Amino acid sequence: MHEFQVRVYYEDTDMAGIVYYANYLKFIERARSDWVRDLGIDQRAMRDVEGIVFVVRRVEADYLAPAHFDEELTVRTSVISSSGVRMLLTQEVLREGTPIFQAEVTLVAVTTEGQIARLPEALRRRIH
Numbered sequence: 001m002h003e004f005q006v007r008v009y010y011e012d013t014d015m016a017g018i019v020y021y022a023n024y025l026k027f028i029e030r031a032r033s034d035w036v037r038d039l040g041i042d043q044r045a046m047r048d049v050e051g052i053v054f055v056v057r058r059v060e061a062d063y064l065a066p067a068h069f070d071e072e073l074t075v076r077t078s079v080i081s082s083s084g085v086r087m088l089l090t091q092e093v094l095r096e097g098t099p100i101f102q103a104e105v106t107l108v109a110v111t112t113e114g115q116i117a118r119l120p121e122a123l124r125r126r127i128h
Contacts, residue, residue: 074093
């Protein structure tokens with residue numbers, strides 16, 4: 001499991017000071033990028049040398065409670081399963097240990113031309 005801290009800024013909120021729903025997707029994207037980096041995978045090199053990038057295939061999200069301006073949140077990322085070309089992750093956004101947003105995210109590896117590709121071997125070794 002990977003944890004990533006994020007603070008809610010004014011730009012993340014609507015007029016009521018509540019996090020705009022689409023911004024949770026930005027929070028979990030940042031957390032996934034940080035998770036991959038912590039695994040020792042350089043996504044720029046993966047793109048430039050191997051010609052492979054990750055794309056989101058599917059997101060199923062549940063909004064459980066609102067987050068507000070200036071709150072500190074934690075995003076937890078865990079691998080549920082993986083195959084040669086895809087990963088299924090669970091991501092939670094928590095406020096003081098209580099889940100306020102949950103998502104299952106399916107990522108696939110594709111070539112820079114958009115064709116399905118195998119997940120890089122270095123990544124597969126680290127997530128199993």
